[in-house]
Amino acid sequence: MNTSNTATEVDQSLLYPSPYKEFWHAFAQNKGAVAGLLFMSLIVFCAIFAPWVAPHNPSEQYRDFLLTPPVWLEGGNWQFLLGTDELGRDLLSRLIEGSRLSLLIGLSSVVISLIPGVILGLFAGFFPRLLGPGIMRLMDIMLALPSLLLAVAIVAILGPGLINTVIAIAVVSLPSYVRLTRAAVMGELSRDYVTAARLAGAGLPRLMFITVLPNCMAPLIVQATLSFSSAILDAAALGFLGLGVQPPTPEWGTMLASARDYIERAWWVVTLPGLTILLSVLAINLMGDGLRDALDPKLKNAA
Amino acid sequence: MSLLEIKNLNVRFGDASAVPVVDGLNLSVDKGQVLAIVGESGSGKSVTMMALMGLIDAPGRVNADALTFDGHNMLTLSARQRRQIVGKDMAMVFQDPMTALNPSYTVGFQIEEVLRLHLNMSKKQARQRAIELLETVEIPAAASRMNAYPHQLSGGMSQRVAIAMAIAGEPKLLIADEPTTALDVTIQAQIMDLLLKLQREQNMGLVLITHDLAVVAETAQRVCVMYAGQAVEVGQVPGLFDRPAHPYSEALLAAIPEHSLGAARLSTLPGIVPGRFDRPQGCLLSPRCPYVQDTCRQQRPALEPKAYSQVRCFFPLNQEVA
Amino acid sequence: MFSFIARRVGLLIPTFFGVTLLTFALIRMIPGDPVEVMMGERRLDPEMHAQAMERLGLNKPLYEQYFDYIGKLAHGDLGESLRSRESVWGEFSALFPATLELSIAALMFAGVLGLLAGVIAALKRGSWFDHGVMGISLAGYSMPIFWWGLILIMFFSVGLGWTPVSGRIDLLFDIEPKTGFMLIDTLFSDEDGAFLDALHHLILPAIVLGTIPLAVIARMTRSSMLEVLREDYIRTARAKGLSPARVVFVHGLRNALIPVLTVVGLQVGTLLAGAVLTETIFSWPGIGKWLIEAIGARDYPVVQNGILLIACLVIMVNFVVDILYGFANPRIRHQR
Numbered sequence: 001m002n003t004s005n006t007a008t009e010v011d012q013s014l015l016y017p018s019p020y021k022e023f024w025h026a027f028a029q030n031k032g033a034v035a036g037l038l039f040m041s042l043i044v045f046c047a048i049f050a051p052w053v054a055p056h057n058p059s060e061q062y063r064d065f066l067l068t069p070p071v072w073l074e075g076g077n078w079q080f081l082l083g084t085d086e087l088g089r090d091l092l093s094r095l096i097e098g099s100r101l102s103l104l105i106g107l108s109s110v111v112i113s114l115i116p117g118v119i120l121g122l123f124a125g126f127f128p129r130l131l132g133p134g135i136m137r138l139m140d141i142m143l144a145l146p147s148l149l150l151a152v153a154i155v156a157i158l159g160p161g162l163i164n165t166v167i168a169i170a171v172v173s174l175p176s177y178v179r180l181t182r183a184a185v186m187g188e189l190s191r192d193y194v195t196a197a198r199l200a201g202a203g204l205p206r207l208m209f210i211t212v213l214p215n216c217m218a219p220l221i222v223q224a225t226l227s228f229s230s231a232i233l234d235a236a237a238l239g240f241l242g243l244g245v246q247p248p249t250p251e252w253g254t255m256l257a258s259a260r261d262y263i264e265r266a267w268w269v270v271t272l273p274g275l276t277i278l279l280s281v282l283a284i285n286l287m288g289d290g291l292r293d294a295l296d297p298k299l300k301n302a303a
Numbered sequence: 304m305s306l307l308e309i310k311n312l313n314v315r316f317g318d319a320s321a322v323p324v325v326d327g328l329n330l331s332v333d334k335g336q337v338l339a340i341v342g343e344s345g346s347g348k349s350v351t352m353m354a355l356m357g358l359i360d361a362p363g364r365v366n367a368d369a370l371t372f373d374g375h376n377m378l379t380l381s382a383r384q385r386r387q388i389v390g391k392d393m394a395m396v397f398q399d400p401m402t403a404l405n406p407s408y409t410v411g412f413q414i415e416e417v418l419r420l421h422l423n424m425s426k427k428q429a430r431q432r433a434i435e436l437l438e439t440v441e442i443p444a445a446a447s448r449m450n451a452y453p454h455q456l457s458g459g460m461s462q463r464v465a466i467a468m469a470i471a472g473e474p475k476l477l478i479a480d481e482p483t484t485a486l487d488v489t490i491q492a493q494i495m496d497l498l499l500k501l502q503r504e505q506n507m508g509l510v511l512i513t514h515d516l517a518v519v520a521e522t523a524q525r526v527c528v529m530y531a532g533q534a535v536e537v538g539q540v541p542g543l544f545d546r547p548a549h550p551y552s553e554a555l556l557a558a559i560p561e562h563s564l565g566a567a568r569l570s571t572l573p574g575i576v577p578g579r580f581d582r583p584q585g586c587l588l589s590p591r592c593p594y595v596q597d598t599c600r601q602q603r604p605a606l607e608p609k610a611y612s613q614v615r616c617f618f619p620l621n622q623e624v625a
Numbered sequence: 626m627f628s629f630i631a632r633r634v635g636l637l638i639p640t641f642f643g644v645t646l647l648t649f650a651l652i653r654m655i656p657g658d659p660v661e662v663m664m665g666e667r668r669l670d671p672e673m674h675a676q677a678m679e680r681l682g683l684n685k686p687l688y689e690q691y692f693d694y695i696g697k698l699a700h701g702d703l704g705e706s707l708r709s710r711e712s713v714w715g716e717f718s719a720l721f722p723a724t725l726e727l728s729i730a731a732l733m734f735a736g737v738l739g740l741l742a743g744v745i746a747a748l749k750r751g752s753w754f755d756h757g758v759m760g761i762s763l764a765g766y767s768m769p770i771f772w773w774g775l776i777l778i779m780f781f782s783v784g785l786g787w788t789p790v791s792g793r794i795d796l797l798f799d800i801e802p803k804t805g806f807m808l809i810d811t812l813f814s815d816e817d818g819a820f821l822d823a824l825h826h827l828i829l830p831a832i833v834l835g836t837i838p839l840a841v842i843a844r845m846t847r848s849s850m851l852e853v854l855r856e857d858y859i860r861t862a863r864a865k866g867l868s869p870a871r872v873v874f875v876h877g878l879r880n881a882l883i884p885v886l887t888v889v890g891l892q893v894g895t896l897l898a899g900a901v902l903t904e905t906i907f908s909w910p911g912i913g914k915w916l917i918e919a920i921g922a923r924d925y926p927v928v929q930n931g932i933l934l935i936a937c938l939v940i941m942v943n944f945v946v947d948i949l950y951g952f953a954n955p956r957i958r959h960q961r
Binding site for chain 1: 639640643644646647651652654655656763764766767768769771772773775776778779783894895897898899901902905906916917920921928932935936939940943
């Protein structure tokens with residue numbers, strides 16, 4: 001009738017694009033998300049290639065150049081593009097080194113909390129009467145404390161330092177993954193394809209990890225992105241309070257703790273580390289938003 | 304003079320080059336008359352009435368040669384003037400009663416709102432009248448129902464409340480947009496009866512939007528059949544059922560389950576309604592019409608009066624005058 | 626309604642116990658000698674050590690120790706600070722009003738501004754204002770608030786001299802702590818200019834603390850409002866001929882506020898966490914600063930029960946928010 005007249009050969013790959021292509025297309029529409037991605041790529045690049053990218057050794061103190069302003073100000077020096085701190089260390093190099101730390105903390109805390117969190121959530125969802133209430137009560141108690149305070153408490157016990165910071169942040173992010181996974185799992189369990197798999201004889205591990213879990217990935221991915229950004233913020237907060245990464249290690253937050261005294265004299269020591277934190281977290285949040293928008297509508301369409 | 308007169312109504316979502324959702328529609332309704340608008344989903348029937356009520360927002364645009372209600376030129380009214388008519392002289396009942404009522408306010412509040420705004424009643428008067436209205440729509444224990452929240456009511460009850468809200472302003476024209484589609488079959492008949500009873504008692508014009516032809520046969524005096532945004536046939540009710548002039552009307556009638564008793568399949572037209580990108584150059588039904596001829600594919604017919612009804616077809620059916 | 630409240634209270638109790646278990650366990654996990662930890666004294670000779678263990682009940686089995694702990698809590702005995710020898714509860718209740726005052730000011734700032742911005746952004750969707758609000762709120766919750774505080778101090782206190790750098794009130798003033806709320810106490814005192822001074826001290830910390838809640842509330846209000854405006858009952862309201870203002874503010878806002886309320890409630894947790902940082906920067910004498918200093922000084926009785934008190938506070942507030950939510954949303958009230 002109608003279709004036979006409009007006889008153009010439609011490119012099959014446009015009709016049924018692969019899920020990755022579809023996703024990328026949706027993601028790329030969000031300019032903010034793409035900007036975030038670009039910025040984060042820059043940070044990742046700096047982190048990986050820090051020793052080669054940084055103009056100086058981050059711990060080297062140039063006694064003759066204490067508190068040098070950034071290059072565009074009076075008194076600035078092309079040797080130290082962003083100036084130096086109170087011990088004469090090059091700020092740019094320290095910031096680049098700091099990116100390594102922040103990304104490391106973010107990545108490791110997400111991985112350490114994601115895996116147990118998802119597993120707990122799966123169990124809570126698959127056994128809503130046996131294990132569910134117990135697990136969720138525990139999570140509620142953990143959530144009773146604001147996350148930073150709980151992290152502070154954990155670090156108070158374990159002692160300051162990089163590893164304990166990662167542990168503290170991981171513990172604090174755990175409940176959100178459990179809750180999210182459980183909610184997603186419970187939503188999927190009522191669907192027909194799960195019943196079909198069960199009837200076909202799928203055992204519990206297969207049901208959990210192969211049948212149900214892949215369909216819960218979208219909100220988890222978004223949450224992981226947001227956890228990453230709050231991990232960076234929390235690590236910086238702990239560093240600032242003196243409870244996290246200890247000086248002279250150039251974690252961005254720790255750098256701000258010692259910078260407090262120089263508000264009047266050397267604003268760049270205060271402004272720049274914080275600005276890097278802000279831009280990194282902003283970039284990740286923009287990406288997270290873009291991810292959510294790209295993944296969610298697909299969920300809606302698939303339903 | 305008719306109560307409602309619509310001439311050449313066009314509704315587009317987008318600029319002038321966008322495909323019209325409602326295309327060159329003419330309609331009229333007299334006082335105390337029941338007009339049914341029939342068509343499948345996407346034919347533009349709801350959008351027509353929403354345009355009349357001023358409920359179409361940007362990027363939708365409404366154009367018409369004439370849009371007259373009760374002597375008012377709706378096209379030139381200010382927003383404030385329009386709000387004095389909408390909800391009072393012209394009211395609408397929507398399809399899904401469960402979502403049409405505000406979940407945070409009681410039923411009583413939502414009815415009283417209309418009374419206090421349009422009929423200037425005091426709080427006490429409004430409350431009293433609201434109870435009366437609930438009784439009119441046959442809700443038992445009306446006084447205690449006033450304090451109920453919408454989620455505490457069933458679908459049928461909620462629709463009765465919606466009807467009460469609509470007639471509260473004592474409208475001259477009531478528009479019912481598929482009022483029973485979202486309800487249980489057993490309730491549907493009750494609600495239709497209620498609507499018709501109210502229409503008779505208050506001598507309101509009633510525009511009934513529906514896709515159920517059986518209901519049309521029993522309730523309306525005139526019917527307008529819409530397809531892809533255009534009116535394809537407008538005529539008196541018994542006439543259309545006995546002698547459908549437009550092939551689409553004929554197909555609709557043939558698709559009524561009762562007409563296919565004993566057959567293996569329901570009779571249908573092959574193909575689907577044209578979407579945004581595949582609107583034919585000629586008659587919009589031409590790709591699917593069993594009677595299609597070359598003229599049909601090349602030119603668009605206009606809605607013209609024929610033997611028994613207005614028809615948009617170059618070769619209307621059943622034109623023999625008895 | 627009563628059964629709703631009763632159910633919520635029922636949930637409170639196990640949560641309280643759970644938190645006490647948590648704080649109990651937390652302290653027990655600190656590495657090192659428990660007597661040292663509890664008493665802050667080191668290198669006791671074996672006899673004094675044994676006595677201390679006896680006195681502190683540290684040789685009893687763990688569950689007995691836990692019951693002792695609960696018992697003490699029930700009597701209001703939260704231990705003593707190792708540094709000041711004052712009761713933990715005493716220190717807490719003396720410092721709490723400062724944090725409360727700061728938090729309320731921050732929440733008011735965030736709530737009023739956030740709601741307004743969110744509603745207007747939703748009404749003017751896609752406009753400059755909308756994009757601006759969204760951008761600022763995104764920056765707002767991406768920003769480390771301790772840095773934000775430092776920047777504002779740098780700009781307003783040091784640079785422009787508009788606000789003071791730290792503290793609640795100028796040392797020149799001698800205000801009697803009647804309520805603990807500086808703004809109220811200064812009104813009662815007869816010192817000239819004290820109220821204004823207190824206000825000056827409060828502004829910057831409140832803005833800093835309120836920034837993240839502001840961002841979250843603005844975003845949430847906007848998206849909630851946009852969702853609500855798409856609902857069928859808004860169409861019905863317009864079909865009734867109601868004025869646009871009434872449609873938005875009576876029919877729309879009421880429903881849009883419901884999810885925002887939950888978010889505001891959840892912000893209390895964020896506020897307390899932020900208070901820790903804000904009080905540190907502005908030397909604001911509240912419980913946040915108190916806790917951090919105790920951690921740094923290894924004042925474990927304060928750490929343990931300070932955390933317990935704060936957790937209980939958050940639980941109570943969440944409880945109240947839950948109840949209020951039930952009032953606001955009729956559907957929840959009547960649910961099982």
